[in-house]
Amino acid sequence: xxxxxxxxxxxxxxxxxxxxxxxxxxxxxxxxxxxxxxxxxxxxxxxxxxxxxxxxxxxxxxxxxxxxxxxxxxxxxxxxxxxxxxxxxxxxxxxxxxxxxxxxxxxxxxxxxxxxxxxxxxxxxxxxxxxxxxxxxxxxxxxxxxxxxxxxxxxxxxxxxxxxxxxxxxxxxxxxxxxxxxxxxxxxxxxxxxxxxxxxxxxx
Amino acid sequence: xxxxxxxxxxxxxxxxxxxxxxxxxxxxxxxxxxxxxxxxxxxxxxxxxxxxxxxxxxxxxxxxxxxxxxxxxxxxxxxxxxxxxxxxxxxxxxxxxxxxxxxxxxxxxxxxxxxxxxxxxxxxxxxxxxxxxxxxxxxxxxxxxxxxxxxxxxxxxxxxxxxxxxxxxxxxxxxxxxxxxxxxxxxxxxxxxxxxxxxxxxxxxxxxxxxxxxxxxxxxxxxxxxxxxxxxxxxxxxxxxxxxxxxxxxxxxxxxxxxxxxxxxxxxxxxx
Numbered sequence: 044x045x046x047x048x049x050x051x052x053x054x055x056x057x058x059x060x061x062x063x064x065x066x067x068x069x070x071x072x073x074x075x076x077x078x079x080x081x082x083x084x085x086x087x088x089x090x091x092x093x094x095x096x097x098x099x100x101x102x103x104x105x106x107x108x109x110x111x112x113x114x115x116x117x118x119x120x121x122x123x124x125x126x127x128x129x130x131x132x133x134x135x136x137x138x139x140x141x142x143x144x145x146x147x148x149x150x151x152x153x154x155x156x157x158x159x160x161x162x163x164x165x166x167x168x169x170x171x172x173x174x175x176x177x178x179x180x181x182x183x184x185x186x187x188x189x190x191x192x193x194x195x196x197x198x199x200x201x202x203x204x205x206x207x208x209x210x211x212x213x214x215x216x217x218x219x220x221x222x223x224x225x226x227x228x229x230x231x232x233x234x235x236x237x238x239x240x241x242x243x244x245x246x247x
Numbered sequence: 248x249x250x251x252x253x254x255x256x257x258x259x260x261x262x263x264x265x266x267x268x269x270x271x272x273x274x275x276x277x278x279x280x281x282x283x284x285x286x287x288x289x290x291x292x293x294x295x296x297x298x299x300x301x302x303x304x305x306x307x308x309x310x311x312x313x314x315x316x317x318x319x320x321x322x323x324x325x326x327x328x329x330x331x332x333x334x335x336x337x338x339x340x341x342x343x344x345x346x347x348x349x350x351x352x353x354x355x356x357x358x359x360x361x362x363x364x365x366x367x368x369x370x371x372x373x374x375x376x377x378x379x380x381x382x383x384x385x386x387x388x389x390x391x392x393x394x395x396x397x398x399x400x401x402x403x404x405x406x407x408x409x410x411x412x413x414x415x416x417x418x419x420x421x422x423x424x425x426x427x428x429x430x431x432x433x434x435x436x437x438x439x440x441x442x443x444x445x446x447x448x449x450x451x452x453x454x455x456x457x458x459x460x461x462x463x464x465x466x467x468x469x470x471x472x473x474x475x476x477x478x479x480x481x482x483x484x485x486x487x488x489x490x491x492x493x494x495x496x497x498x499x500x501x502x503x504x505x506x507x508x509x510x511x512x513x514x515x516x517x518x519x
Binding site: 155161168 | 390
């Protein structure tokens with residue numbers, strides 16, 4: 044089960060009426076949304092959405108029936124158990140951090156419109172505030188940094204300084220290799236937000 | 248040696264304000280009340296100003312402020328006790344002569360200190376020196392501090408260095424838990440530093456030496472736009488850091504006079 048499906052399932056299960064609906068589904072061989080709604084005194088749309096979500100998650104099966112009126116669906120349980128399993132390692136960066144990514148040369152972008160706040164001990168950056176948009180649409184985004192990220196940004200080359208590789212900056216900042224994923228993460232975010240620029244290597 | 252100036256001309260007259268206020272008050276009292284009262288007010292003003300100068304001396308341990316304080320005090324007494332003005336009648340002419348002789352001697356001492364630049368706040372020299380080998384480069388400014396390197400010193404040496412920079416009006420120290428931060432103060436900015444040191448420190452450039460040997464530099468926007476053209480900000484920060492690391496090395500070797508020589512060699516004026 045991927046995270047989105049798990050979130051959908053979790054959301055459905057957290058409803059007040061979820062337990063009652065499952066009780067009906069276990070009791071009845073098959074049930075329509077109008078029958079379930081009238082039985083539990085709920086709005087038909089509420090029940091319909093719930094049953095459709097369960098069907099999309101492959102917990103219920105359904106059949107379209109015609110009884111002289113417009114067609115409707117009857118639902119029944121496809122399984123006796125619901126198991127939720129999420130692989131959290133899938134959240135780590137897509138590929139293993141390799142030398143190529145650490146060799147990426149970066150520096151602070153000119154006129155980035157960003158404010159770096161130093162920590163109380165003044166040896167690392169504690170947060171970055173970025174202003175985006177113009178005039179009334181101007182918004183502020185503040186990113187709090189972990190200590191390794193803060194130390195890394197403290198040593199980030201200035202806008203008109205020579206580019207340095209991520210590896211080189213990490214060495215200067217004395218950031219441990221265990222922190223590489225979070226360093227790569229903040230670099231990616233700040234590149235996206237226009238705070239960090241990367242050296243474009245010309246390919247011949 | 249000729250050094251091209253990279254800082255904009257300073258036309259600030261803050262340093263002359265107390266003297267101008269004194270003269271204006273004296274002149275007003277003279278016109279509105281009388282000659283004797285005018286002189287008394289100037290005399291009182293000089294005695295008060297002497298106390299103020301002494302307070303700066305205590306804060307900075309700069310000898311020229313002690314000389315200024317003594318001169319202002321003696322000048323105030325001179326006006327008040329001189330037989331010609333009869334403000335405070337003193338029958339003993341020896342006291343008047345004594346005050347006159349001491350006033351002349353302290354004048355000579357004060358002139359010597361002023362012309363040898365001991366009385367000069369040297370922030371401007373610091374920024375000029377840092378910019379000497381800095382090339383122009385636009386859009387380089389950023390508000391974050393820059394690590395400027397490492398150097399060796401003990402905590403005692405750092406404290407002594409702080410006293411040296413303060414007493415020579417090169418940079419004023421702010422003592423923190425894990426470091427000492429030096430803020431160079433330019434001539435005419437000294438009152439801001441003296442009256443509200445914490446407020447003064449905000450938005451100012453600084454050089455910090457922590458207790459394990461790391462040196463960090465931050466150049467403020469206010470100081471950066473004080474240069475005639477946009478200099479390479481990275482180089483400027485690096486040079487400022489190197490300058491203070493070099494100062495620290497001179498100090499540790501017992502050659503602190505070289506620091507003063509280097510700053511005075513720039514040949515900037517006495518009042519800016």
